[in-house]
Amino acid sequence: MSKLLTVYAVGGGMLGLTLILTVFAQCFWQTSQGDRFDWNSVKATSTFRWQGCYKHYQCTRLKVPMNYTNPSSGWAGLAIIRVPSLFPTTSPSYQGPLIINPGGPGGSGVSLVLRSGFHFSTILDGRFDIIGLDPRGIGRSTPQVKFFGTYSEQALWLDGEYPDALNSSTEVLPRSIARAQLMGHLAEDQDDGTLRHVTTENIARDMLSIARANGNDKLQYWGFSWGTILGVVFATLFPDHVGRMVLDGVIDAEDYYATLWSNNLLDTNKTLQHFFQACVDAGPTGCAFYAPNATEIASNLDRLYDMVKAQPVPVYQARTYGLVDYSLLRRAVFTALYSPFTMFEPLAQGLADLKAGNGDTIYSLVNRPRFECADAEDFQYSNQYESGTALHCLDGDEVHDSPAELRRFYEKMTEYTTLAELWAVVRIRCSGWRVRTKRTLPTKFGGRTSSPLLLVSNTADPVAPLWAAHKTSKWFPGSVVLMQDAPGHCSVSAVSSCTQSNIREYLLNGNLPNANATVCAVDEGLFKGNKRRADTEAPSQQLPLVTHDTYLNDIRRLRDSFPLALPT
Ligand SMILES: *[C@@H]1O[C@H](CO)[C@@H](O)[C@H](O)[C@H]1NC(C)=O
Ligand SMILES: *[C@@H]1O[C@H](CO)[C@@H](O)[C@H](O)[C@H]1NC(C)=O
Ligand SMILES: *[C@@H]1O[C@H](CO)[C@@H](O)[C@H](O)[C@H]1NC(C)=O
Ligand SMILES: *[C@@H]1O[C@H](CO)[C@@H](O)[C@H](O)[C@H]1NC(C)=O
Ligand SMILES: *[C@@H]1O[C@H](CO)[C@@H](O)[C@H](O)[C@H]1NC(C)=O
Numbered sequence: 001m002s003k004l005l006t007v008y009a010v011g012g013g014m015l016g017l018t019l020i021l022t023v024f025a026q027c028f029w030q031t032s033q034g035d036r037f038d039w040n041s042v043k044a045t046s047t048f049r050w051q052g053c054y055k056h057y058q059c060t061r062l063k064v065p066m067n068y069t070n071p072s073s074g075w076a077g078l079a080i081i082r083v084p085s086l087f088p089t090t091s092p093s094y095q096g097p098l099i100i101n102p103g104g105p106g107g108s109g110v111s112l113v114l115r116s117g118f119h120f121s122t123i124l125d126g127r128f129d130i131i132g133l134d135p136r137g138i139g140r141s142t143p144q145v146k147f148f149g150t151y152s153e154q155a156l157w158l159d160g161e162y163p164d165a166l167n168s169s170t171e172v173l174p175r176s177i178a179r180a181q182l183m184g185h186l187a188e189d190q191d192d193g194t195l196r197h198v199t200t201e202n203i204a205r206d207m208l209s210i211a212r213a214n215g216n217d218k219l220q221y222w223g224f225s226w227g228t229i230l231g232v233v234f235a236t237l238f239p240d241h242v243g244r245m246v247l248d249g250v251i252d253a254e255d256y257y258a259t260l261w262s263n264n265l266l267d268t269n270k271t272l273q274h275f276f277q278a279c280v281d282a283g284p285t286g287c288a289f290y291a292p293n294a295t296e297i298a299s300n301l302d303r304l305y306d307m308v309k310a311q312p313v314p315v316y317q318a319r320t321y322g323l324v325d326y327s328l329l330r331r332a333v334f335t336a337l338y339s340p341f342t343m344f345e346p347l348a349q350g351l352a353d354l355k356a357g358n359g360d361t362i363y364s365l366v367n368r369p370r371f372e373c374a375d376a377e378d379f380q381y382s383n384q385y386e387s388g389t390a391l392h393c394l395d396g397d398e399v400h401d402s403p404a405e406l407r408r409f410y411e412k413m414t415e416y417t418t419l420a421e422l423w424a425v426v427r428i429r430c431s432g433w434r435v436r437t438k439r440t441l442p443t444k445f446g447g448r449t450s451s452p453l454l455l456v457s458n459t460a461d462p463v464a465p466l467w468a469a470h471k472t473s474k475w476f477p478g479s480v481v482l483m484q485d486a487p488g489h490c491s492v493s494a495v496s497s498c499t500q501s502n503i504r505e506y507l508l509n510g511n512l513p514n515a516n517a518t519v520c521a522v523d524e525g526l527f528k529g530n531k532r533r534a535d536t537e538a539p540s541q542q543l544p545l546v547t548h549d550t551y552l553n554d555i556r557r558l559r560d561s562f563p564l565a566l567p568t
Pocket of ligand 3: 291292293295296
């Protein structure tokens with residue numbers, strides 16, 4: 001699960017504010033200054049009609065049935081973007097389309113391609129068309145899920161939603177339960193009848209439609225976080241249409257469809273322990289929050305939680321201001337667990353500064369720009385919060401828990417990690433959900449796929465435990481789990497020539513790593529003072545490990561562009 005719920009704002013600085021609440025993956029709306037494209041002008045057609053967009057890309061809108069068993073009942077219009085292959089379609093080096101999905105649910109594949117598409121293309125030698133899709137309901141596709149009439153209304157709602165770590169005060173949990181009821185009404189009232197078609201199952205069908213529109217009978221796919229559930233659903237529904245498929249940051253699909261989201265956090269504590277230990281190893285000059293042992297750092301962090309709970313720290317900066325309070329501090333820590341290789345150092349610095357009374361650094365780790373009234377005509381309504389909520393509540397079993405049951409559910413989750421207070425709200429939200437649909441998925445996931453899946457997992461992923469990758473692998477005979485010995489969410493949170501060489505070899509040539517020798521080390525330390533982990537056992541099979549600097553830099557650029565962030 002690429003990202004919990006974070007309300008984030010981004011954009012090249014030209015939007016008033018883009019609020020995105022991400023469940024797994026943090027995706028951004030806007031790429032860089034001036035890059036805009038009028039998606040409304042693109043007519044949905046049942047074949048691809050690529051046109052230039054955003055200067056360096058190609059875009060099209062594909063018309064697909066809203067309901068595949070009743071194709072005359074209306075249409076969805078999928079916004080699709082691509083970085084074309086460097087090779088002409090007639091070249092033997094051309095390998096066709098590869099769809100990438102950033103997770104969420106609610107994440108935008110178009111935004112992912114705008115941020116990272118060229119980096120994906122580069123590490124795969126330019127042999128694929130790198131395709132990003134805004135799944136139905138999401139972003140630039142139609143229908144667009146909305147619970148609010150205007151962006152301002154959405155922003156005001158999210159402002160009430162934002163800081164609430166469930167244990168930040170006694171009111172937060174009961175209020176979250178009550179707000180879920182309100183949200184259920186809002187969603188139902190804004191629904192024009194299309195909401196029930198916004199399901200992962202239909203999105204999987206849409207991916208097959210995209211492959212076919214491209215002239216292919218099989219899907220080539222690299223999905224992250226929630227995108228692994230989309231992959232599992234696709235492979236279950238269409239085992240004969242699986243081309244190469246990489247599922248990266250694997251989530252337990254059964255847990256997701258039970259609307260529990262409780263198995264996500266099995267390795268969260270382990271990920272946090274990496275922070276403490278790496279800080280110890282980095283020494284007092286390498287880690288700003290240093291103490292001689294991990295236990296000591298953990299209790300220093302606990303003292304900071306108590307400190308800001310008793311007295312939040314005000315932050316006043318040039319373009320924004322706010323408080324570092326208990327919830328924000330918890331979010332900063334959880335957020336850093338997604339991207340340890342880029343965030344552990346600033347986190348340590350931020351904690352040290354906070355201890356000294358300065359909240360600036362911590363605040364900037366999870367900062368939202370201030371809301372400005374921005375319902376301007378050029379504003380693109382970001383609906384990640386709404387589409388993500390709609391998808392996971394529509395997909396999952398109905399939640400009829402009483403408030404007392406929801407509280408017990410949350411308390412049970414805190415046995416794995418107290419950071420569950422930023423996560424249990426995912427199930428709670430669905431307790432007020434009212435729009436229903438009919439699930440037609442087989443009751444069991446899995447199948448004999450026409451080509452084997454490659455599952456990729458970090459050994460300490462804060463929201464996608466390694467256990468889930470092994471569990472998923474059992475559903476798909478012939479699949480292999482590739483482990484990356486690192487903390488963080490999804491393989492792209494770290495730089496590992498071993499991991500990426502294995503993924504390359506699979507995507508380019510169809511060769512899976514040896515199932516018994518698939519732990520990849522990473523090529524960098526968590527803190528500058530850390531030695532890089534000794535030493536990188538390449539999988540025992542002789543795989544063409546690509547290690548040259550240019551390639552490592554390409555992987556680094558992919559890591560730095562890939563949107564990962566935590567939940568609200
Ligand atoms: C889709 O169409 C079929 C056939 O008309 C119908 O039985 C089914 O309920 C529809 N699905 C939804 C979610 O409306
Ligand atoms: C929640 O907060 C209370 C009061 O501060 C504390 O006693 C309790 O241990 C906390 N629970 C969790 C799971 O962190
Ligand atoms: C950790 O370090 C502190 C001193 O900073 C010491 O008191 C404590 O015993 C140490 N704990 C362990 C488990 O080594
Ligand atoms: C987290 O891990 C540490 C170190 O292994 C352990 O001492 C602690 O009890 C764990 N916490 C939870 C909530 O499991
Ligand atoms: C993989 O490990 C299993 C169990 O340890 C063993 O039976 C099998 O022969 C190994 N396969 C290879 C290809 O090494």
